Amino acid sequence: IQLTQSPSSLSASVGDRVTITCRASQGISSYLAWYQQKPGKAPKLLIYGASTLQSGVPSRFSGSGSGTDFTLTINSLQSEDFATYYCQQLNTYPLTFGGGTKVEI
Amino acid sequence: EVQLVQSGAEVKKPGESLKISCKGSGYRFTSYWIGWVRQMPGKGLEWMGIIYPDDSDTRKSPSFQGHVTFSADKSISTAFLQWRSLKASDTAMYFCARPRSVYPDDAFEIWGQGTMVTVSS
Numbered sequence: 001i002q003l004t005q006s007p008s009s010l011s012a013s014v015g016d017r018v019t020i021t022c023r024a025s026q027g028i029s030s031y032l033a034w035y036q037q038k039p040g041k042a043p044k045l046l047i048y049g050a051s052t053l054q055s056g057v058p059s060r061f062s063g064s065g066s067g068t069d070f071t072l073t074i075n076s077l078q079s080e081d082f083a084t085y086y087c088q089q090l091n092t093y094p095l096t097f098g099g100g101t102k103v104e105i
Numbered sequence: 106e107v108q109l110v111q112s113g114a115e116v117k118k119p120g121e122s123l124k125i126s127c128k129g130s131g132y133r134f135t136s137y138w139i140g141w142v143r144q145m146p147g148k149g150l151e152w153m154g155i156i157y158p159d160d161s162d163t164r165k166s167p168s169f170q171g172h173v174t175f176s177a178d179k180s181i182s183t184a185f186l187q188w189r190s191l192k193a194s195d196t197a198m199y200f201c202a203r204p205r206s207v208y209p210d211d212a213f214e215i216w217g218q219g220t221m222v223t224v225s226s
Binding site: 031086099100 | 142149150151152154155164165166167168200202205210211212213214216217218219
């Protein structure tokens with residue numbers, strides 16, 4: 001299953017609302033996760049089950065979607081949110097990642 | 106504290122062999138799968154596969170089939186990623202990661218710090 005993220009990069013300001021989309025090449029129900037990765041660091045799990053917030057993740061992050069189309073939304077972007085975001089499908093092996101979306105200032 | 110600690114950076118020549126490690130602590134190591142993720146320089150994440158340390162059951166991406174080997178030693182709570190003959194294209198950061206639950210197809214909640222492998226003549 002291929003995952004296509006868009007956009008591949010975006011520029012935003014602190015306080016903005018940011019939306020990242022992830023489209024699967026075939027239906028994956030709600031078996032999707034989102035991760036945040038900062039330079040030189042391991043990824044961090046944000047959302048699983050397409051919309052369930054991982055413990056400890058700020059509520060400004062939210063996820064939605066099912067089937068083939070998914071969205072990660074960051075409300076009121078904070079300085080610490082500038083990073084690269086990846087989706088991952090958990091429906092079919094191999095458990096592929098999307099290509100990533102870099103959120104820049 | 107639940108954590109995965111990986112072995113240090115490696116510099117190798119093409120054709121050499123290599124085994125890197127990922128040690129789990131703070132949880133029952135044999136109850137959770139351990140996955141491996143590759144990140145080539147400046148590129149995205151690639152799911153390589155996953156191993157169940159209790160019986161070494163493995164799921165591997167076709168992209169990595171035949172080139173890498175997963176193994177685990179439950180007596181020392183450590184998973185391994187191994188190459189018999191490295192190529193320059195193996196240059197990458199390799200992460201190990203543990204799923205949220207005992208199921209192999211769950212999201213990765215716990216990550217190692219990564220091991221940088223550089224292959225150059």
